[in-house]
Amino acid sequence: SAVISQKPSRDICQRGTSLTIQCQVDSQVTMMFWYRQQPGQSLTLIATANQGSEATYESGFVIDKFPISRPNLTFSTLTVSNMSPEDSSIYLCSVRQTGANVLTFGAGSRLTVL
Amino acid sequence: SQQGEEDPQALSIQEGENATMNCSYKTSINNLQWYRQNSGRGLVHLILIRSNEREKHSGRLRVTLDTSKKSSSLLITASRAADTASYFCATVPFTSGNTPLVFGKGTRLSVIA
Known part of the structure; x- marks a missing residue:
């Protein structure tokens, strides 16, 4: 299965600032998924990032708050904009394994917003 | 919306004991998967069971549906201290196309040596 490198692994941010999370995959993949995991909670899908087209956002998530780039088939970024303490979460990127609806995840980016 | 609901929310057992976690879901599914997450890291896929299967084994894991x-x-x-982690079920709703997985809330398992 694919190997995903995600960075930063953790960061502490000030309210009102923005942070970009990077996700690099060691193979070409069609779709990449960005999830949020709030403290002690499950994973919620933010958006699906497709190469060459705009990301598809889930209900409750908007492009202005979580802009996503997908410049090629191995890389994507998620920006958390104008952060507030409620954005403190782990953000995870993932890809679907070839031929199966099974996900491989990056190690996650733990954001703390003060 | 959340599809899977695991119980218990937390489970603490002694090393060598068996651990059982349950997952309930609401709509028809193509398959159900279990993932493990160690200490706030990324999730690792453990096992997948299809809707037409009733039981599946993988090493020390046994899944029923x-x-x-x-x-x-x-x-x-025969749990080990290294099994300490959060376990999530995830369902693939029964629709056409590549439907995103929907994760449950997870069970935190602590295995005490």
């Missing part, structure tokens, strides 16, 4: 009750269980036999 009861589609009539819309429930699944994950059994870890």
